[in-house]
Amino acid sequence: xxxxxxxxxxxxxxxxxxxxxxxxxxxxxxxxxxxxxxxxxxxxxxxxxxxxxxxxxxxxxxxxxxxxxxxxxxxxxxxxxxxxxxxxxxxxxxxxxxxxxxxxxxxxxxxxxxxxxxxxxxxxxxxxxxxxxxxxxxxxxxxxxxxxxxxxxxxxxxxxxxxxxxxxxxxxxxxxxxxxxxxxxxxxxxxxxxxxxxxxxxxxxxxxxxxxxxxxxxxxxxxxxxxxxxxxxxxxxxxxxxxxxxxxxxxxxxxxxxxxxxxxxxxxxxxxxxxxxxxxxxxxxxxxxxxxxxxxxxxxxxxxxxxxxxx
Amino acid sequence: xxxxxxxxxxxxxxxxxxxxxxxxxxxxxxxxxxxxxxxxxxxxxxxxxxxxxxxxxxxxxxxxxxxxxxxxxxxxxxxxxxxxxxxxxxxxxxxxxxxxxxxxxxxxxxxxxxxxxxxxxxxxxxxxxxxxxxxxxxxxxxxxxxxxxxxxxxxxxxxxxxxxxxxxxxxxxxxxxxxxxxxxxxxxxxxxxxxxxxxxxxxxxxxxxxxxxxxxxxxxxxxxxxxxxxxxxxxxxxxxxxxxxxxxxxxxxxxxxxxxxxxxxxxxxxxxxxxxxxxxxxxxxxxxxxxxxxxxxxxxxxxxxxxxxxx
Numbered sequence: 027x028x029x030x031x032x033x034x035x036x037x038x039x040x041x042x043x044x045x046x047x048x049x050x051x052x053x054x055x056x057x058x059x060x061x062x063x064x065x066x067x068x069x070x071x072x073x074x075x076x077x078x079x080x081x082x083x084x085x086x087x088x089x090x091x092x093x094x095x096x097x098x099x100x101x102x103x104x105x106x107x108x109x110x111x112x113x114x115x116x117x118x119x120x121x122x123x124x125x126x127x128x129x130x131x132x133x134x135x136x137x138x139x140x141x142x143x144x145x146x147x148x149x150x151x152x153x154x155x156x157x158x159x160x161x162x163x164x165x166x167x168x169x170x171x172x173x174x175x176x177x178x179x180x181x182x183x184x185x186x187x188x189x190x191x192x193x194x195x196x197x198x199x200x201x202x203x204x205x206x207x208x209x210x211x212x213x214x215x216x217x218x219x220x221x222x223x224x225x226x227x228x229x230x231x232x233x234x235x236x237x238x239x240x241x242x243x244x245x246x247x248x249x250x251x252x253x254x255x256x257x258x259x260x261x262x263x264x265x266x267x268x269x270x271x272x273x274x275x276x277x278x279x280x281x282x283x284x285x286x287x288x289x290x291x292x293x294x295x296x297x298x299x300x301x302x303x304x305x306x307x308x309x310x311x312x313x314x315x316x317x318x319x320x321x322x323x324x325x326x327x328x329x330x331x332x333x334x335x336x337x
Numbered sequence: 338x339x340x341x342x343x344x345x346x347x348x349x350x351x352x353x354x355x356x357x358x359x360x361x362x363x364x365x366x367x368x369x370x371x372x373x374x375x376x377x378x379x380x381x382x383x384x385x386x387x388x389x390x391x392x393x394x395x396x397x398x399x400x401x402x403x404x405x406x407x408x409x410x411x412x413x414x415x416x417x418x419x420x421x422x423x424x425x426x427x428x429x430x431x432x433x434x435x436x437x438x439x440x441x442x443x444x445x446x447x448x449x450x451x452x453x454x455x456x457x458x459x460x461x462x463x464x465x466x467x468x469x470x471x472x473x474x475x476x477x478x479x480x481x482x483x484x485x486x487x488x489x490x491x492x493x494x495x496x497x498x499x500x501x502x503x504x505x506x507x508x509x510x511x512x513x514x515x516x517x518x519x520x521x522x523x524x525x526x527x528x529x530x531x532x533x534x535x536x537x538x539x540x541x542x543x544x545x546x547x548x549x550x551x552x553x554x555x556x557x558x559x560x561x562x563x564x565x566x567x568x569x570x571x572x573x574x575x576x577x578x579x580x581x582x583x584x585x586x587x588x589x590x591x592x593x594x595x596x597x598x599x600x601x602x603x604x605x606x607x608x609x610x611x612x613x614x615x616x617x618x619x620x621x622x623x624x625x626x627x628x629x630x631x632x633x634x635x636x637x638x639x640x641x642x643x644x645x646x647x648x
Contacts, residue, residue, distance in 0.1 A: 052452075053364050053452070053634065054379065060378065060379075064375050064378060064379070067371065067375065068365065068371075068375070068454040068456065069454055069455060069456045069457075129638075131638070131641040131642045132642060140614065140635055140638055140639075141363075141364070141452075141632055141634055141635045141638070142634060142638070143379035143380055143634040143637070144380060144634065144637050144638060144641065145379065145380045146380075303451065321452055323364065323452055323453060323454040323455065324451055324452045326454070326455050327440075327442070327451055327452070327453070327455060328451075330442040330455065331442045331443060
């Protein structure tokens, strides 16, 4: 086993890595155990997932600070009328009462993934559940790309960063999985806390450049609150100097020159979230290390079409 | 448990049934145990599959009379240079040496299913393997729509029809699954043999009308060799008078009047193979009983969008 996950995340001649985004959101309910298991069984080595922490300190696998109305039903099977309680405001036990197995019809979010299976009785899993899964055969060669969710503009939505990071690290360290995970965040304050608490676990710096009409508030620019005081325009250089191992830009932000800069600095480059075949082809041509996709099988097939493998 | 599978295959108010074609060919390798298991686990109640018989009399789950070059690798992992041996010419043991876990890049067939997972080490399963699976929890509510492959224009490609049918029935009867299966065929001689050997198992009559430049040789018309001597243009009426329970037309052959005729005669109407959202919507509007699709999750989602369920 390698000292950390990086050797299995770095591209090598003829190999580009595939990360299943939230499992395989295009075809299976996101951030669910069923989604992770079936994605692994379908031949994907690396899954990406999102972590938040409950009121009672449990690291759980879910993307939004509050339960999402478009993908959540209550105990009686009714769709949430609006986004639900903050994850940070409910206990893990309370959270298990919600069903996150399917997307609500005729919602903007639901319509984004028309091939996603609709299931009932699926709950937000604990990070400990997924760590237990990959600690046992046949999943002991699988890797987790764990995004810790935190927003510097919404500090009340998540616990203090030291607690958020400690809760995330707890099941990883308990299962001895430090060499099977990377930790990523848009909030680089979180990555700095990870460096303090678990310096041996590789850190991945997510970025999203500002653009006109950007649909997200997470934008990384010199002096942005997301960068925790770091400054400059050359993201790969900043990340390398900050001790990062991975740069994970939005795929449309990436240009060939920056791939070279990043690689010259020893960084791994993982792009998110690449779903369209033409965009997948562009990323293969750019020579990234890893492609994060809601359709990991589609990426594998595009890689094969170009003579590549993923493992 | 019902006396046969028909009650779970018939539409009822607000319910149209979903059949996963060859498992879920759009996303998982067709006619494989992994494909069936993951399709069931993703919430699909009915899977469709194809049966042929090996030289040593084993009913196996595969579609073409010969191993298909575009989806078969040999023991050393090399793609077959051309379509391989007839299933009827190899033993089951010999058949297990071939890998059917993935589609060959840059082939016409491979390009049809760009989201299908690529796996290695998957073999043509025995019908007995699938029967064993659904005989045990949690799959005891699942149904099998079993197509028996036979071509009256290629009699040498398959065993004599009595042997073909007997080999198919053997694992079904051994597991006591008569009430969980239907038997379908384009070759209605096979259905007549099924009526003789296992009259209690419902029979589904596949049809495909002739059209200019039809891509298939399987065309059903009055006097066609596929119809085993039956004559006439009104397929539902012929099928009902012949003791059939199900009519399974190509979806583009179906018109509203024939759905009504079939239903008035007590037939179930299952359409194959419906993948495009607009076509799925058309079949929902026509009021069919079952939709056979390579993308069963997509059909479920379209049903939900129209206020339907599938179970």
